[in-house]
Amino acid sequence: xxxxxxxxxxxxxxxxxxxxxxxxxxxxxxxxxxxxxxxxxxxxxxxxxxxxxxxxxxxxxxxxxxxxxxxxxxxxxxxxxxxxxxxxxxxxxxxxxxxxx
Numbered sequence: 001x002x003x004x005x006x007x008x009x010x011x012x013x014x015x016x017x018x019x020x021x022x023x024x025x026x027x028x029x030x031x032x033x034x035x036x037x038x039x040x041x042x043x044x045x046x047x048x049x050x051x052x053x054x055x056x057x058x059x060x061x062x063x064x065x066x067x068x069x070x071x072x073x074x075x076x077x078x079x080x081x082x083x084x085x086x087x088x089x090x091x092x093x094x095x096x097x098x099x100x101x
Contacts, residue, residue, distance in 0.1 A: 001045030004071070006034045007053050010079045015048060022048070028056040035060055038071065047071040050078040051086060 005015040005022030012022040023034035031053050038044050047064075054061045054075045065073055077083070 001070070002043050003046045003048060004038050004041075004044045005048040006031060006038070007048070007050035007076075008078050011050050011076070020048070025053055031057050032060060035064070039064070039068070044071045047073050049073060049075055051075045051083045052078055052080075055083060055085075 003015075003020045005012050005020050006025055007022070008026075009024045012024045015022050023030075023037070025031040025034055031049075035047075035057065038047055049061070054073070061073055064071070
């Protein structure tokens with residue numbers, strides 16, 4: 001099984017230097033096409049996506065997460081850092097269970 005990266009140029013090139021192939025995307029449509037290519041491959045176990053690219057195609061990313069056994073989708077921050085609208089883990093726990101951790 002293999003890794004694959006989809007994201008901005010800096011992130012994908014960084015993963016390529018580590019031996020992980022990937023697609024550089026600059027639009028939601030390009031991200032959607034790259035995701036479909038990965039799903040057709042069947043040999044990708046872990047799909048690494050920048051959080052901003054994943055946000056562009058959130059319904060498709062969620063479909064992969066909930067309906068497919070593989071690939072596991074891992075979102076990473078891009079060069080600009082995490083997406084500002086992204087909630088941190090403690091906030092998510094607080095909202096889910098209603099207590100401070």
